[in-house]
Amino acid sequence: MGTLVLGLLTLSGLCALLALLLEAAHAVFTDYGPCRISINDGAKELSVKGGGRLLGTLMDQGIFIPSACGGRGSCGLCKVRVLEGGGPLLPTETPYLNAEETANGTRLSCQVRVRTNIVIHIPEAFFLIKEFRTRVVGLRPLTPSIKEVHLKLLDPSEIVFKPGQFIQFYVPEYAGSPEPVYRAYSIASPARLKSEIKLVITRVERGVATTYIHTLLKEGQEVRINGPYGDFYLRPSDREMIMIGTGSGLAPLMSILYQMADEGIDRPCTLYFGVKSRADLFYQEEIRELAQKLPRFRYVPVLSQPLPDDQWDGETGFVTDAVARDVKDGSQMEAYLCGNPLMIDAAVKLLTQRGLTEDRIFFDKFN
Ligand SMILES: Cc1cc2nc3c(=O)[nH]c(=O)nc-3n(C[C@H](O)[C@H](O)[C@H](O)COP(=O)(O)OP(=O)(O)OC[C@H]3O[C@@H](n4cnc5c(N)ncnc54)[C@H](O)[C@@H]3O)c2cc1C
Ligand code: FES
Incomplete structure (x- = not known):
């Protein structure tokens, strides 16, 4: 039993190392030059550096596609229709796509790399999702493992959201993470308070974002968030x-x-x-x-x-x-x-x- 566990741990360690090496080799040896992204029948044309993932490339251009897993291919939210230039559908995408989506070119934007000119279609509502600069104005332990993070919005200074929705929190590169990551956190505060939000964050053992938030984040610090996202909100009814x-x-x-x-x-x-x-x-x-x-x-x-x-x-x-x-x-x-x-x-x-x-x-x- 012990040998089996050791073997599995070694195997998963080797896989993680291989993935890191592949990612590093990709960064060093592949230069796709500038690429064009044409959005919604040419309503928006972007010139971008090729090689990155579509989700992050669009984010760098201020276009935010819903995502809750930070681009790890495990939430299935980051769907866009790729009409040209997306390359073959990957096995990591198929579990999240139904037959109709597969037929109409829907892809997980975190899995598609921008290697050539690309033509996509996204819902107009995505253009309304924004990035916000915020300041931490309060950090309060709620339980031994949960912290309340109180953010004041700086720019834009107000957020409009449906109660129940979430934002994505940007965690910069730090000793516990070689690259910046985004994680989803639900807004706990009332929607009437548009210039501030409160998040309630559970510390996860060895978690990249929550270790940063629980141990390094300080009051007064600036934090980037984007959103709002999600369809978890109150439906009108008397039930x-x-x-x-x-x-x-x-x-x-x-x-x-x-x-x-x-x-x-x-x-x-x-x-x-x-x-x-x-x-x-x-x-x-x-x-x-x-x-x-x-x-x-x-x-x-x-x-x-x-x-x-x-x-x-x-x-x-x-x-x-x-x-x-x-x-x-x-x-x-x-x-x-x-x-x-x-x-x-x-x-x-x-x-x-x-x-x-x-x-x-x-x-x-x-x-
Ligand atoms: C729509 C949405 C809303 C969310 N809102 C909140 C919120 O309001 N508050 C909040 O605290 N979290 C929330 N989360 C979870 C949050 O997005 C992160 O997944 C979580 O904080 C862990 O991030 P991490 O980077 O610290 O851990 P990671 O580095 O991503 O994970 C480290 C390890 O811990 C495991 N893990 C991840 N999450 C948990 C967990 N909760 N319990 C046990 N093991 C875990 C992972 O599988 C991995 O093995 C939400 C997630 C979604 C999809
Ligand atoms: S961002 Fe979660 S699957 Fe793509």
Whole structure:
């Protein structure tokens, strides 16, 4: 068993080394010269340095394609139609494309390299996504592993977003990362506050962005973000709502709850918030204040591993266990889920078993 694990670790180490060498060789030995990118029937023509990936090349030109995985080919959001010059479809792209998309030239822009003149088509809405210069005006530990990052917008000085949406946070090259990376973070603050946003960021062990944010980011520092992105937002309806969040997955749900309070949206709504122990609960005061403004709102915190000192007499187990105990018939409900991908898969399975149709289940998986 030990030999097998050692073998696998050696193999994955060699693969990572090979990928790095290939990337380095690519940078050194390939010079594609200037290339032209023609967008939306020539509505925009760009002259760019060839060789880079389409996603990053467009970003350098101020055109932001939705992305949540920082270009790692694992979110499937960065789709654009490449009509000419995109090269062959890669195996890394096919899992994210349906038959219609494959036929109409849709590609993952993070996987396509600009090696020649290229003709693309993107939705007009993408031209509205902007990059913002911001300043860190607050860094606050919310739990032992979660920090709130409060950003003031400098230029542009305001952001318009739908509560529930996310931004991409730019992390510069540092000792823990040989190259800059982008990571997605949901906006936790109310949309009415246009000149500032709050993010809620869980530290991930050896995580490139979260190590930087938790250990190196300082108040007063300038930070680049771009956005807003995503289709996780409140749908207009009178249906009873169920919200399920784990850890920092509470962030976009808070923004949606602020929207409901600000706009007087009085729908029956239960928020199930799953964490390990009492120390992992956060925004409890804010949730109490929201509950006073939302007459039909109910809050159910659920601890999966309460400690003896927690003196917890509330719900325990997985957050989905608590939902299963409460919801017997979900056929008239609408669900908003956010956080751990395993929780979301379990919640979707449970809710559909309880009669909720998939077109009324909205989620953002934090992966
Ligand atoms: C739409 C969207 C919104 C998001 N919003 C938030 C948010 O509001 N707050 C927030 O904290 N995160 C959020 N995330 C996750 C975030 O984008 C990063 O993936 C996360 O912060 C890890 O980044 P990293 O660079 O530190 O880790 P990486 O260097 O990317 O990953 C390091 C290792 O940790 C693993 N890993 C990555 N994430 C996790 C995790 N959460 N738990 C355990 N292992 C992990 C990876 O598989 C990898 O093996 C969101 C993700 C998406 C797709
Ligand atoms: S950016 Fe995530 S798949 Fe391309």
